[in-house]
Amino acid sequence: MNAPATLQVQKLKRTPLYLVHRRLGAKLVEFAGWEMPVQYRGVIEEHLAVRGRAGLFDVSHMGEVEVRGRGALDLCQMLTANDLSRLQHGQAQYNLLLNEQGGIIDDVVIYPLEADHILICVNASNTDKDFDWIKKRSGGSAEVENTSSHYIQLALQGPLAEKILQRLTRLRLEVIKPFHFLFGEVGGIHSLVARTGYTGEDGFEIFCDPTQGQKLWGALMDAGSEHGLQPAGLGARDTLRLESAFPLYGHELDDSTTPLESRLEWVVKFSKGNFLGREDLLRQKQQGVQRKLVGLEMSEPGIARSHYPILKQGERLGDVTSGTKSPTLGRAIALGYVRAEHAAVGNSVEVEIRDRRVGARIVPLPFYRRQPVEVKAKGGE
Amino acid sequence: MEFPDGLKYSKEHEWVLVEDKAAIIGITEYAQHELGDIVYVELPEVGEKVVKDDPFAAVESVKAVSDVYAPVSGKVLEINDALPESPETINEDPYGDGWMIKVEMTDMDDLKDLMSAEEYAEYIEQQKGADEEEEEEEDEEEEDEKEKK
Known part of the structure; x- marks a missing residue:
């Protein structure tokens, strides 16, 4: 660890x-x-x-990588899954840096500051990796700088x-x-x-x-x-x-996990043209994924934690990636990967907690969704 | 931080209240403070054996799981049934309602390895002291640097 x-x-x-x-x-x-x-x-x-x-x-531990120059947008389009060309002025975008296999290098928020100037907010744990990755592929028409200390x-x-x-x-x-x-x-x-x-x-x-x-x-x-x-x-x-079922890099996401497995298919815009990882992702989409990220709620006492095995009748379906007792809901919740054929909501599974098998159920995500603004305003302070 | 006099303490931050051959066990004020909000407790069953220095229970905060180590060996006579329903009791009253188990000791010599309240308080101070000294020096360095600027 x-x-x-x-x-x-x-x-x-x-x-x-x-x-x-x-x-x-x-x-x-x-x-x-x-x-x-x-x-x-x-x-x-x-x-x-x-x-x-x-x-x-x-x-402030979050990293920043800035890409400048007339090739800035093209470079970012090639290295990410979402479509930056759709953005209006002053609009930011949740996006994914992908490798050739469609694995997730990082999940990021991209802020196009000007036509030729793009700010990428990256995970602290990935700052150097992301910077090196983008820099290596930048060519002559885009300048890449790690501006995390700015x-x-x-x-x-x-x-x-x-x-x-x-x-x-x-x-x-x-x-x-x-x-x-x-x-x-x-x-x-x-x-x-x-x-x-x-x-x-x-x-x-x-x-x-x-x-x-x-x-x-x-x-x-x-x-x-x-x-x-x-x-x-x-x-x-x-x-x-x-x-809120937001993934955390290093838990739900890593270099060998694709957006199709991790409930992030909505980020991937196959129609935008070529981008790194597109071919492998298309193939995976056609063939179907082997495993899927699901939400779990414990139906018996116990808290599932990262790396605990998820089982069904003794057969291992995958592992928990994050788990806690939800302070808002008061129930033990978790995210984890299971084999795709067992990923349906409502399915009963077990989580192995310190040699004990504890019942859990696959539930819809997110676990918590905030009230619409109108309702909240009526509630007052 | 409070460390009551009548109790014995382990380096792993458990306390023991000795009543003849029986020992009531819980975790210390320091331990509950370090763990933060406790949201789940897993206890052994009555009749189970616990072995000195082996984990006999688990306490979980929202963030993490921690093992609780047996300060003495013995057989579990009683467990605190109320804890699974209200684990926060350990935060609120670690030496009282937050007790965890009562065991019948198999070897009274186990108690010799435990610390008195005074010794334990010193042990905690040493541990905290080492960290804080280092941090204070660093703070001063940083403040100095700022002044220069």
């Missing part, structure tokens, strides 16, 4: 907010080479704050996120639709403000210069104090994304 202790001599990276987290009493852990807050006051409390009010996450990124997430952020900016946030972004000042700091996130709630991700990180964090916390805004760590980020 972790590298042997002797190899961990490399110092962990810290975001510009490291001392802020320390002062807030955060519990810090290693994540993808970074020393990050996993929780401040408790995972469940932070999780429920995001679902009910708002939470603020430091996600940004900090904060995620303000929850039903009150817009109200809180609006206090700090003249941007009209109500006109920013989901997966759209604008540039503007937040608390006097030049920022990219995107209506994106990884929690299943409404919210924003804000990028700015690292030197402004502490100031931005402070401004947001102040603006949110009367709305019950709480700092939230990677622990809550993980339980929130799992309830």
